[in-house]
Amino acid sequence: MNRPAAPTLRTVTGELSPRSVRGPVLAHEHLVLDLDHRGDGAAVLDPRRHFPAVSAELASLRQEFGLSLVIELTCRGMGRDIGTLARIAEEAQIAVVAATGWYYEPFHTPEIDGDDVDGLAGTLVREIEDGIGTTGIRPGVLGEIGSHGDVPTAPEAKVLRAAARAARATGLSVATHAQLGRGGLAQLELLTGEGLSAHRVSIGHQDLLDEPEVHRELAASGAYVAFDTVGKSSYRSDRTRLRLLLALLEAGHADRVLLSCDISRHGYLLDEGGQGYGHLFRNFLPQLRAAGADDDLVDLLTRRNPLRFLTGEEH
Template sequence: MSATIRTVLGDIRPQELGVCNAHDHLFLRSPMLPGQQLDSLEAAAADLRTFAQYGGGAVAQWTPYGMGRNATGLLRLSQATGVHIIAATGLHQAHHYQPAVLAGIEDRLANLFINELTRDSQLRAGLIKVAGSFHHLDAHARRTMSAAASAHWATNAPIAVHLEGGTAGMEVIGLLCGELDVPPGRIILGHLNRFPDPGMHRDLAEAGVFLAFDGPSRANHSTDWLMFDCLTALVEAGHSDQVLLGGDTTVAAAQGAPGMGYLLSALRPRIERELGPDAVARIFIDNPARAFATEWP
């Protein structure tokens, strides 16, 4: 069985993915982010078209269950723009949900994730998104990661992890890989630029996981200048085949954020100048194709 990448429009071969924004949001809604909701189909389409104009071919959409993913909107966006969209199942931190929502699904999380990964229902997901807490894993994180591991073993789907402030990466690896036996090559750790510690990043890379760094965002004040130091350290340490880059803009371009196009118009040229064209090809094309490709059952 050959590996494919599951997009909202169907499965594609890894070589069809193209230049990939490995972590972003087209639709998003949370009580913790008032005024920052992404709910405009037109704004998302404009952002995607700009991304495509710079050569972008795919976006991994990390908005999980219950946060306004807009499955129908994702389908329409991919059809209208030609950009591949990988949708997420999974669950974010507890405070992003009303207690009644969590109470209604906590006893069936694994089945919920599996259903969205394997059936042609309202959403065709291609990854599982879960989240840690700041410098630790709380009970909610452990519960959702355990469900994600069960869903992984049923589907082989990759698990993408929101690291709060870029922290608790080793704790996540200890739980998912150590206790729950998920292969490290099936795990993507996100937001590592928010904790710009090259030594810690090397430790994570040596465990075998993928490392996702995020571009600029008014919402989370990502630090581009330190991110390049971290990327350089990883490449020099021989881990260029584990690095991913995403926009994670979280605020619509229409509201003042740089938008997805910035990832390719500004960040990609600088990476090429500092790290060379081979590193650019790995970070934007080769690594995402491996990270999101799965031998689906």
């Protein structure tokens, strides 16, 4: 009897066996980005200006901490540049998983108003199966699918439902953007209501929500709980993040946690005096270790969990 094929990761430089990922994974980052609605150029990672700094940071983290893979969640309407992602991956020698989907409503593109759920799902499926633009590079995750507030708006709900249908059709997982951590339970209800299993979902930015009971409910459902804005002190202190994370770990949900920094503007880069992509490794994980985490737990949080999220393996 033939065994089913082992799951593979779709990266911007080709398919990759999860078993070859020996070092940590950043579960929610941006390497190229344009969210500049104000015109001040702050919420930008420009493929020309910031490419050298981004590549250098990732290469340094590979050498110092063994960083092996980045889940890059810049999607449609967010300034995605798949060619630059491939260049960064090659130069830094880091595997990069690219995304498709739509962000939250202020960044929606015109087709969202003009198409229904099935039509939007079809757009995503075509990109997943045929590649982004003419590059032939296929996304390996749906994200960051966005909403804001405690309940998604009608257009956001349509996008969440379309993402769930595309995920079911293609076998990919869905990572969400829950603005300031709010609305995660409503997002999960919409996604699972379309038949998507909870373990194929990561609810984003939960470290910005000081409601441990919500984190427990999400984790108990089987969804991943993303503490993915580590180091963004203007939103939430790492001290509070650590308290919330420890509470979730103590409740028995270590296998449902994802960690990352969500670098989403050039001012966060080390080159510009920011905390950089490595803040998780240099600052936050040492605090977690000081609180009692051992090597196996850190490996679970930073490597095994994100790989299971991407592949859909439950154990």
